[in-house]
Amino acid sequence: MSPTEDAVKVESATNFDHIPIIDLSKLRSSDESDKAQLAAAVRDACINVGFLYVTNHGIPEEVIAGAFASTQEFFSLPDEKKLEVDNKKTANFKGYNAVLTSNNDPAGAGDMHEGFEFGWEEIMPKEGDEKRSNDGVMAGSNIWPSGLPEFREAVLMYYHAAVELGKQLFPLFALALDLPENYFEDKTRNSAALMRVLHYPPQTGPVDDRVIGIGAHTDFEVRCFTILWQQPEIQALQVLNAQNKWIDAPPIPGSFVVNLGDQFARWTNDVFKSTVHRAVNRSGIRRYSIPLFFGTDYDVKLEPIPTCVSDTRPPKYEVVTAGEYVKERLKATYGH
Ligand SMILES: O=C(O)CCC(=O)C(=O)O
Ligand SMILES: [Fe+2]
Numbered sequence: 001m002s003p004t005e006d007a008v009k010v011e012s013a014t015n016f017d018h019i020p021i022i023d024l025s026k027l028r029s030s031d032e033s034d035k036a037q038l039a040a041a042v043r044d045a046c047i048n049v050g051f052l053y054v055t056n057h058g059i060p061e062e063v064i065a066g067a068f069a070s071t072q073e074f075f076s077l078p079d080e081k082k083l084e085v086d087n088k089k090t091a092n093f094k095g096y097n098a099v100l101t102s103n104n105d106p107a108g109a110g111d112m113h114e115g116f117e118f119g120w121e122e123i124m125p126k127e128g129d130e131k132r133s134n135d136g137v138m139a140g141s142n143i144w145p146s147g148l149p150e151f152r153e154a155v156l157m158y159y160h161a162a163v164e165l166g167k168q169l170f171p172l173f174a175l176a177l178d179l180p181e182n183y184f185e186d187k188t189r190n191s192a193a194l195m196r197v198l199h200y201p202p203q204t205g206p207v208d209d210r211v212i213g214i215g216a217h218t219d220f221e222v223r224c225f226t227i228l229w230q231q232p233e234i235q236a237l238q239v240l241n242a243q244n245k246w247i248d249a250p251p252i253p254g255s256f257v258v259n260l261g262d263q264f265a266r267w268t269n270d271v272f273k274s275t276v277h278r279a280v281n282r283s284g285i286r287r288y289s290i291p292l293f294f295g296t297d298y299d300v301k302l303e304p305i306p307t308c309v310s311d312t313r314p315p316k317y318e319v320v321t322a323g324e325y326v327k328e329r330l331k332a333t334y335g336h
Contacts, residue, residue, distance in 0.1 A: 016241045019249055019257075020045040025056040027168055039175035046176055046260055050275030051239050053255040054169075054227075059161045064229060067158035067197070070151040071288050074116060075199040077145065085143045087117065094118055095143045099201065105215025105278070112213050112281075113200045118142040120163075120193060123156045159195050159292065162227050166193060166294045169225065169258065177268065178307045184296070192223065192295035192322070199288055200236060200281040212280040213287075216240070219274065223263030223295030223322050227256050234287045240276040249277070263295065263325065266317050269308040298323030 022041055026034040045052040074082070079098070087095040094117055100110035121142050144152045167188075174183040200213040213236060219226050230237060230251040237249040237257065249257060265274035281287040300322045304315045 016243050016245070017247045019049060019051045019053060019239065019247075021053045021055060021252065021255065023056050024054050024058070024168075027172065035175065039172055042172050043176035046173070046272045048242065048273070049239075050273030051249060051257065051259045051277070053252055054165075054258055055252075055255045057165055057256055059158075059165060059256075063157050063161050066154040067229075067290060068231070068288060070148075070154035071197040071199070071290065072286075074145065074148065074151050074197065075114060075286075075288075077148075081145060082114070082116075085116070085145050090143060096145075100211070103215065104217035105210075107210065108212070108215035109208070109210040111215055112203055112211055113198050113279075115196045115198045117194060117196045118144075118155070118159075119195070120159075120190075121156060123153060123160065155195065155197060158290065159193070162195070162292045163191075163193050165256075166191075166225075166227060166292065169227075169294075173225070173264075173272075177271070177305060179305065183305075187296045187300045188294075190297050192298060193292060194295075195290065195292045197288070197290050199286060200279065201286060202281050202284050204282065204284055207280065207282070212278060214279045216276050216278040218265075218276055219259060219261035219291075219293060220263075223261060223293075223325075224267075225261055225264060225294050226259050227292045227294070228259065229256055229290040231288045234281065234283045234285070236279040236281045236283070236287050236289075238278055238280070246278075261293065263302060263322060266325075267302045267305055267308075269304040269313060269316055271305075271308045271313075296322045 020041065022038065022045065024038075026038045029035065042052070082096045083098070085095040087093050087097050088101075089095065096116050097114060099112060099114045102111045102113075102115070103109070104111055119142060170184040170188055171181040174181050177183075198214075203212065228237075232251050232253060235248055235250045238246045239249050239259075241247050259277065260272050260274050262274045264272045279289070298321065301319055302317070302322060302325065303319050304317070309315050
């Protein structure tokens with residue numbers, strides 16, 4: 001029996017209300033046992049919780065502050081200006097979505113947030129950057145609001161820093177699955193990394209449970225995992241724990257939330273957990289957050305990862321390519 005199978009059978013720690021905090025400084029350690037310890041902690045979090053916090057992540061504070069300030073500036077533009085980059089005008093779901101135009105929970109009536117989405121792009125454009133051959137259905141350049149160059153630059157600075165962090169997490173997930181450290185390397189060369197900046201207007205007084213900041217969902221866009229920055233000091237994010245109880249995932253200074261998405265769950269034959277979560281902003285003030293969704297290359301076949309199947313754990317899912325899967329899910333959420 002492989003250590004992963006063994007781990008699958010291990011009961012979750014008794015504290016179901018706990019989201020593990022993982023210190024990434026050991027990632028840079030030259031001592032192999034440090035890395036192994038880190039991988040074991042990540043495995044435990046991925047199998048039992050599907051959510052974790054990472055600290056000592058290496059993204060400079062000023063890069064985060066720049067993206068935050070520019071995000072606030074973008075959302076304070078007049079609606080007409082934001083609607084110039086409406087994602088309904090794009091075939092690849094990039095651009096702006098207004099309040100109530102997305103609906104993450106099929107039982108909900110619309111999400112009480114507005115967002116802006118974009119994908120990979122050099123900060124200083126180079127020849128031939130716009131289309132990468134295996135981006136499949138999401139191929140195409142980003143759209144940006146006119147007259148706001150510092151927004152583009154600040155969010156792309158953050159994007160590139162977070163993508164670097166994401167690249168360091170893939171080997172850790174590989175070790176957590178008892179795979180060689182470089183297992184995901186040739187599957188994430190042009191990895192689909194989509195970033196959204198989000199604004200949640202405050203919801204005070206009685207709140208219709210069907211219209212909250214972002215309805216209960218798992219991260220389907222992800223294919224693998226999300227790195228989420230949350231505005232400090234505002235509690236909004238909640239996670240459905242293993243006992244079907246909502247627990248708070250408050251912002252912790254100096255950390256990001258990392259959560260696994262549906263495609264990692266599918267790819268690992270449900271060894272890794274894609275956990276339901278939602279956000280509701282009852283703070284009385286505006287709340288901003290920045291998720292960055294990491295996937296594989298679009299042409300990767302999601303065949304069950306070898307360490308995640310056995311006689312007693314046969315493959316559960318039909319094999320699809322990452323790109324086919326994500327397009328169907330996007331259509332369902334944005335209704336176009
Ligand atoms: O804003 C948050 O805290 C959560 C965002 C989220 O879950 C998402 O965009 O998928
Ligand atoms: Fe999410």
